[in-house]
Amino acid sequence: MMRARQQIIPYLFLLPALLLLVVFNLMPTIATLFESMFVISLRSGERVFAGFANYNRIFNDPIFWKSFQVTVVFSLLVNPIQIALALGLAVLINQRVRGIGLFRSIYLLPIAVSLNVTAIVWGLMLDQNSGMVNGILWQLGIARQPFLHSVDQALWSIILIASWIGVPLWSLFILAGLQNIPPPVLEAAKIDGANAWQSFTKITLPLLRRVLAFVLVADTVANFLMFAPILLLTSGGPRLSTNLIMYETYRRGFLYGDLGASAAMLSVMLLIVFIIVGIELYALRGSD
Amino acid sequence: MSNRAMPTASPARKPWRSQAQPIVVYALLILGVVFVIVPLMWAAAASFTPNHKVFEYAYPFSWRALFPVDFTLEAYDNLFERGFGRAVGNTFFLAIATVIIGGGVNALAGFAFGRFEFRGKNALFLAIVMLTFMVPVDLTAIPRYILVNSFDWINTWQGLLIPGLANSLVIFLFRQFFAEIPQELIDAARVDGATWLRVLVSIILPISKPVLVAAALLMFISQWNAFFWPLLVAPTKEMRVVQVEISLAIGQYGTIWNELLAGSMIAAIVPILLVIPFQRYYVQAITGTGLE
Numbered sequence: 001m002m003r004a005r006q007q008i009i010p011y012l013f014l015l016p017a018l019l020l021l022v023v024f025n026l027m028p029t030i031a032t033l034f035e036s037m038f039v040i041s042l043r044s045g046e047r048v049f050a051g052f053a054n055y056n057r058i059f060n061d062p063i064f065w066k067s068f069q070v071t072v073v074f075s076l077l078v079n080p081i082q083i084a085l086a087l088g089l090a091v092l093i094n095q096r097v098r099g100i101g102l103f104r105s106i107y108l109l110p111i112a113v114s115l116n117v118t119a120i121v122w123g124l125m126l127d128q129n130s131g132m133v134n135g136i137l138w139q140l141g142i143a144r145q146p147f148l149h150s151v152d153q154a155l156w157s158i159i160l161i162a163s164w165i166g167v168p169l170w171s172l173f174i175l176a177g178l179q180n181i182p183p184p185v186l187e188a189a190k191i192d193g194a195n196a197w198q199s200f201t202k203i204t205l206p207l208l209r210r211v212l213a214f215v216l217v218a219d220t221v222a223n224f225l226m227f228a229p230i231l232l233l234t235s236g237g238p239r240l241s242t243n244l245i246m247y248e249t250y251r252r253g254f255l256y257g258d259l260g261a262s263a264a265m266l267s268v269m270l271l272i273v274f275i276i277v278g279i280e281l282y283a284l285r286g287s288d
Numbered sequence: 289m290s291n292r293a294m295p296t297a298s299p300a301r302k303p304w305r306s307q308a309q310p311i312v313v314y315a316l317l318i319l320g321v322v323f324v325i326v327p328l329m330w331a332a333a334a335s336f337t338p339n340h341k342v343f344e345y346a347y348p349f350s351w352r353a354l355f356p357v358d359f360t361l362e363a364y365d366n367l368f369e370r371g372f373g374r375a376v377g378n379t380f381f382l383a384i385a386t387v388i389i390g391g392g393v394n395a396l397a398g399f400a401f402g403r404f405e406f407r408g409k410n411a412l413f414l415a416i417v418m419l420t421f422m423v424p425v426d427l428t429a430i431p432r433y434i435l436v437n438s439f440d441w442i443n444t445w446q447g448l449l450i451p452g453l454a455n456s457l458v459i460f461l462f463r464q465f466f467a468e469i470p471q472e473l474i475d476a477a478r479v480d481g482a483t484w485l486r487v488l489v490s491i492i493l494p495i496s497k498p499v500l501v502a503a504a505l506l507m508f509i510s511q512w513n514a515f516f517w518p519l520l521v522a523p524t525k526e527m528r529v530v531q532v533e534i535s536l537a538i539g540q541y542g543t544i545w546n547e548l549l550a551g552s553m554i555a556a557i558v559p560i561l562l563v564i565p566f567q568r569y570y571v572q573a574i575t576g577t578g579l580e
Binding site for chain 2: 109112120124125130176222225
């Protein structure tokens, strides 16, 4: 690292990026907390200070709590499923078999495709009347399933759609972690008589701890903000069974023009994200 | 691939690797590939199919569902007649502008963080770059929307482009790469009297191809796939990007499935064609921060 003679230079280089980050990212983060204390209308644009009235409203609102509950259930299902499958996929594409490069390329495809496209394609694949998934079930002699139109199956359908991108995406991080493990470590385990399963659970998994911790947090935050499939496919239904919290904030703020309630919900979400990230930073600091 | 001998008795080959049996590996790999590729093949095939036949081979399922057996360009013709080309042009323009302007802004910041010592460096990095990296942009969309609205930037290029130019992940990538460039290269140029900007442009950038490709891919693809912000800030027909256009098509042309899928395939093919040839760079770009 050098000592620059003209000390003004680094600040000039930083100025455009930091100014933009402060104006469009940092200030809105703080402003979210402020906005949650105002009642504001999208149409008239008038803002009135309201103290904690917005919080009172959402905390006494059964639709908010229902949405919160759906989001918690969704998180508890989708994150373990995605991480377990991503771990399996990473181990699989870390195998040295012929043609593995081609397989890795194919598994990259969902990562390049947007969540919107994924939702549109899977929405039609899961069509309750003539979708391909029901077409395959028909061949297997299984009755048509309603999927996105059923209170019991809609959230699972969203989990499937989110995982089509999520599993390959998070497996890339885990694959990079696997490739960082020095081969002599696993070699030594083998010489000591460890079988594949033992060396995986006793050596590989502990060495992947940091990567898995990162993936757990990043995946949890990403799924916590799941939005596009809900907007495009279910609008939160049927009977609010897929009304994830990010969609609820959009519905309140931009469809009903209730930006105050929306900002209060977003502030609660911000707090939760900070807690999740804070736990990660704390856990990782202790582990070295 | 099915009749390969079991590798149990071949410790000479990569002895440290706990190799599973290839047949099991291939079976699982192909199962995963089916899950990845079948939706894309059906969607592509259906986009080249007359609308009344979109579901013909999907229910009940036959292999014909995966190939455009009743090939027609009808969906694409109609789609572009409705003005979809405008959205494609908008998105390309926006993504390219983001790569060029955003790339410059983020590279300058990465250079400052990677190669200079100055007062407040760590504080600025932690308080601005790391903090904005941790807060997902969608969570703060409402105040950003109010701010952009107060600038009269709704349904404008400025509103679409400027809030997304600075990108803490990209700053991060540049910082890491620039920090590892040998000092001698820079010293030589400085002795010759080059300014710092000149050092960056004519010494550092020419040897920074990996990070430039990675950053460009990351910025282009995330702008191409961006949805929530363009939906809020630029919903009019003239300003719509591809992702917004196809999402609104669900409501407007809900039963014209082949056009919906044709739009989706155009939205999907651009990032796919970029990722496949540059996959090593792209993987490094997205996993780069997670492992530090």
